[in-house]
Amino acid sequence: MAINKQFTAELRATLEQLKADRVYKRLNYLDSPQSARVTMEGRGAVLILSSNNYLGLCDEPAVIDAGIDGLRRFGAGTASVRFICGTFTVHRALEEALARFVGTPSSMSFVSAWNANEGLTATVVQEGDFIVSDALNHASIIDSMRLAKAITKCTTAVYKHGDMSDLRSKLAENRGAKRRLIWTDGVFSMEGSIAKLPEILQLAEDFDAIVAVDDSHGTGVLGANGRGTAEHFDVLGEVDIITSTLGKALGGAAGGFVAGSEELCDMLTQRSRPQLFSNALPPTVAASALAAVRFVEAHPDRVATLRKNTKYFRERIVEAGFKPLPGETPIVPIIVGETAAAIQMSDMLLSEGVFVTGFGYPVVPQGQARVRVQLSAAHSVSDLDAAVSAFKTVGRKLRLI
Numbered sequence: 099m100a101i102n103k104q105f106t107a108e109l110r111a112t113l114e115q116l117k118a119d120r121v122y123k124r125l126n127y128l129d130s131p132q133s134a135r136v137t138m139e140g141r142g143a144v145l146i147l148s149s150n151n152y153l154g155l156c157d158e159p160a161v162i163d164a165g166i167d168g169l170r171r172f173g174a175g176t177a178s179v180r181f182i183c184g185t186f187t188v189h190r191a192l193e194e195a196l197a198r199f200v201g202t203p204s205s206m207s208f209v210s211a212w213n214a215n216e217g218l219t220a221t222v223v224q225e226g227d228f229i230v231s232d233a234l235n236h237a238s239i240i241d242s243m244r245l246a247k248a249i250t251k252c253t254t255a256v257y258k259h260g261d262m263s264d265l266r267s268k269l270a271e272n273r274g275a276k277r278r279l280i281w282t283d284g285v286f287s288m289e290g291s292i293a294k295l296p297e298i299l300q301l302a303e304d305f306d307a308i309v310a311v312d313d314s315h316g317t318g319v320l321g322a323n324g325r326g327t328a329e330h331f332d333v334l335g336e337v338d339i340i341t342s343t344l345g346k347a348l349g350g351a352a353g354g355f356v357a358g359s360e361e362l363c364d365m366l367t368q369r370s371r372p373q374l375f376s377n378a379l380p381p382t383v384a385a386s387a388l389a390a391v392r393f394v395e396a397h398p399d400r401v402a403t404l405r406k407n408t409k410y411f412r413e414r415i416v417e418a419g420f421k422p423l424p425g426e427t428p429i430v431p432i433i434v435g436e437t438a439a440a441i442q443m444s445d446m447l448l449s450e451g452v453f454v455t456g457f458g459y460p461v462v463p464q465g466q467a468r469v470r471v472q473l474s475a476a477h478s479v480s481d482l483d484a485a486v487s488a489f490k491t492v493g494r495k496l497r498l499i
Contacts, residue, residue, distance in 0.1 A: 126453065131156055132156040133146070134477045134481050136453070138453065144448070144451055144453045147453065148454045149472055151350050152346060153318050153319075153401070153474070153476075154400065154474050154475045155348065155390050156350040158349070161389045161390050162386070165351070165382045165383065165386030165389075168382040168386065169385075173381065174382070176377045179373070180378045186378075189207055189381070192379075200326055201325065201328060202358050204363040204364075205356065205357035205358075207344075209352065209353060211342060212354070214355055215242045216245060217366060217372040218341060218366070219281075220242065220249050221365060221370045222308075223279060226277075227278070228253050228255070228275035229243050229246065230279070230280055232282045232293070234291075236287060239281050239283070243281065259289075260294055262301065265280070266304075266305075278308065279307065280298055280307050280308070280310070282309075282311055282312070283312050284313035284328075285313070285327065286315075287315050289429070291425055291427075292320070292426070292427065293327060295333060309338050310341065312341045315346065317343070319347055323394070326340070338358060339356065339362065340356075340357045341357070342354060344379075348387055349386050349390035351387060352379070403475040404473065404474065407474070407482060411486070415486055420498070421433075430471040432468055433466060434469060434498065435467055440458050440469055443496060444456035444469055447488055450491055452485050454469055454470070454485075457470055
């Protein structure tokens with residue numbers, strides 16, 4: 099049977115248009131561990147400012163060794179679904195550690211944070227329920243709500259980003275719903291802004307709502323001990339549901355989790371489709387993630403270093419003449435306008451030896467394209483100074499400063 103040539107031609111034409119519009123994404127290949135500096139094919143040593151490796155744990159020896167030990171003890175994979183062929187003890191140990199770390203009674207691991215969000219929403223909502231989501235929530239939350247709506251016939255709404263008056267209004271309009279669920283990011287990945295969690299929790303109490311927080315960019319980052327957005331606001335243990343990732347601050351391998359009550363996690367075991375129909379997290383990844391959690395618990399100084407680096411870079415980049423979005427997280431977005439401009443700036447910075455990614459539509463709204471800087475505890479002051487110097491060189495060429 100022949101390949102459909104018309105289909106292939108249509109795909110080729112779309113790709114060529116992306117190139118013509120200067121918004122085509124090209125992959126850069128690394129030949130070393132993710133760290134403050136990496137080896138990039140064709141470019142040599144490059145300074146990384148676009149990684150979620152917030153605590154520098156991707157190449158931390160203790161994390162790597164734990165993964166190797168897990169590989170030798172448990173093998174390469176799980177071979178099937180957890181309830182069918184058995185659950186490895188390392189998964190239980192990881193889930194106990196994650197629950198302790200984020201301040202909940204229990205947790206359940208998934209192969210990705212996307213799967214965690216997708217598996218959560220459609221499992222816990224029912225017909226007659228109402229879900230309300232911040233306008234800038236991650237795509238995984240948005241798609242999880244779409245899936246839940248299609249499956250359960252629940253109703254959904256979106257409130258303006260960080261607008262508590264709008265959230266209150268949406269909740270008031272849906273007092274008659276069977277249950278109300280508020281979905282929010284803890285840290286918004288494209289803005290670097292932090293959810294107004296105490297106010298959200300108060301509204302949840304006022305309207306008898308459930309709160310779910312995706313803390314993928316908050317876990318290991320916010321709070322004195324890196325325990326996330328809840329610790330940042332001193333409300334550990336007060337959030338109904340926390341989802342997050344193992345693929346960012348916690349070692350960067352892969353995987354995600356849902357944390358909450360024992361009953362919630364048991365229900366996910368019983369009904370969550372990503373749990374029921376796909377293999378579990380590879381045991382080597384679970385082992386390295388467990389070591390990462392234990393490392394952060396034992397070394398809160400890493401979190402302090404990340405916060406120090408963030409403050410230093412923000413001050414230096416403003417002094418250089420740029421106007422990043424304000425904030426206190428290690429996500430520092432520098433708005434440049436159009437998508438093509440963001441990609442051009444990213445390419446020019448790479449020529450200066452700094453790898454930082456430009457984002458445009460549809461990831462961010464039209465006209466709000468940006469170069470998103472992400473800082474790490476692994477960066478030295480000299481790394482940050484070199485980055486600012488490269489930004490100044492490129493900024494002058496593009497007449498941004």
